[in-house]
Amino acid sequence: MASGTETTLIRLGEFQDGQEAECFAVLATREKGTTKKNEPFVKCYFRDRHLTVEAPLWADSRFLRQADGWTEGLAYRLRARGRFNARYGLQLELIDLRPAGGPDDEADGFDIGTLVERSKYPQGDRLGKILEFVGRYIEDEKLSELVRRILEAHAPALELMPAASHMHHNVTGGLVEHLWSVTRVSILLAEHYGRYYEELNPPLNRDVIVAAAILHDIGKLRELEYHPIEAKYTTEGNLIGHILMGRDLVRDTAREIGDFPVETLLLLEHAILAHHGKTEFGSPKPPATLEAMILHYADELDAKFNAVAKVLRTADGEEPFTSKIWAVENRRFYRGTPLPLPDQDQPPF
Numbered sequence: 001m002a003s004g005t006e007t008t009l010i011r012l013g014e015f016q017d018g019q020e021a022e023c024f025a026v027l028a029t030r031e032k033g034t035t036k037k038n039e040p041f042v043k044c045y046f047r048d049r050h051l052t053v054e055a056p057l058w059a060d061s062r063f064l065r066q067a068d069g070w071t072e073g074l075a076y077r078l079r080a081r082g083r084f085n086a087r088y089g090l091q092l093e094l095i096d097l098r099p100a101g102g103p104d105d106e107a108d109g110f111d112i113g114t115l116v117e118r119s120k121y122p123q124g125d126r127l128g129k130i131l132e133f134v135g136r137y138i139e140d141e142k143l144s145e146l147v148r149r150i151l152e153a154h155a156p157a158l159e160l161m162p163a164a165s166h167m168h169h170n171v172t173g174g175l176v177e178h179l180w181s182v183t184r185v186s187i188l189l190a191e192h193y194g195r196y197y198e199e200l201n202p203p204l205n206r207d208v209i210v211a212a213a214i215l216h217d218i219g220k221l222r223e224l225e226y227h228p229i230e231a232k233y234t235t236e237g238n239l240i241g242h243i244l245m246g247r248d249l250v251r252d253t254a255r256e257i258g259d260f261p262v263e264t265l266l267l268l269e270h271a272i273l274a275h276h277g278k279t280e281f282g283s284p285k286p287p288a289t290l291e292a293m294i295l296h297y298a299d300e301l302d303a304k305f306n307a308v309a310k311v312l313r314t315a316d317g318e319e320p321f322t323s324k325i326w327a328v329e330n331r332r333f334y335r336g337t338p339l340p341l342p343d344q345d346q347p348p349f
Helices: 103-107 125-137 141-153 155-160 174-196 206-215 235-239 242-257 262-273 290-314
Strands: 020-034 040-047 052-057 075-085 089-099
Touching: 125 141, 125 155, 125 174, 125 206, 141 155, 141 206, 141 242, 141 262, 155 174, 174 206, 174 290, 206 262, 206 290, 235 242, 242 262, 262 290
Parallel strands: 052 089
Antiparallel strands: 020 040, 020 075, 040 052, 075 089
């Protein structure tokens, strides 16, 4: 940093009022504005995995013009002074900053992984589980090959991409976690209803259900552009959307394999196209097969449960109910009475 004096290195959320210290943080976003006196300002929002803190730059700040050159999503080493505001809580008064990285920062504990929200599962873990599902539950060889080809061709992107920009699983690695979770729930439903309605002829097609659950959001690899703070929509994603792009990817892969069963592909495509349930939610068709219906409800449940669980985990204060949650029609959820939880060194499954 610019100053030669030693400064305490702390975490972003550890600043005390009036304390000068250094921390590592990612620039999440910048908001430009003008005061009532027509003076320019920039509100910079820095974050780590747990907290976002505002650093306002007013007209007299030497950083006001420099901020135009700062990169959203980039990690910085900040020197700042903590300021507590009765209305806005903790804010930072910037003293100095530079991009983080290099041996000196690494020696001081810099790790970009600690600054961005990411799946609780280790990299590769959920994709490995999904591939196990393919081997265990998809008996149709052509369908199994199709799913494997797509997963293996896009494995690096799958490990990074969030499932959405805002609504659910919007963290690094969130997409593969969502695909695993939806597939697991879909398998449970397929096994239950397959046994319950064993008189169905043709029987419930578990192969299609599992394949569709794994691939239903695969188009998000083209709809979104990875960003460690917030995924951005591509031009193609805005104009076409992940549902059709996912269907196209599946259809193209089936064509590469050749001699693909016509009805199997049709059932798989329909389930992908219908997984949002309604045309107003982006699906060209509502579910018209039992396989598509199972996928739709498994996907909807997983997305909404994740959105609510995230708010419940992070809610502050003593209010008995959460704030309104957009993903579930702006309902407020009861927070309940916390109980002591056992320590978990590893995720449960």
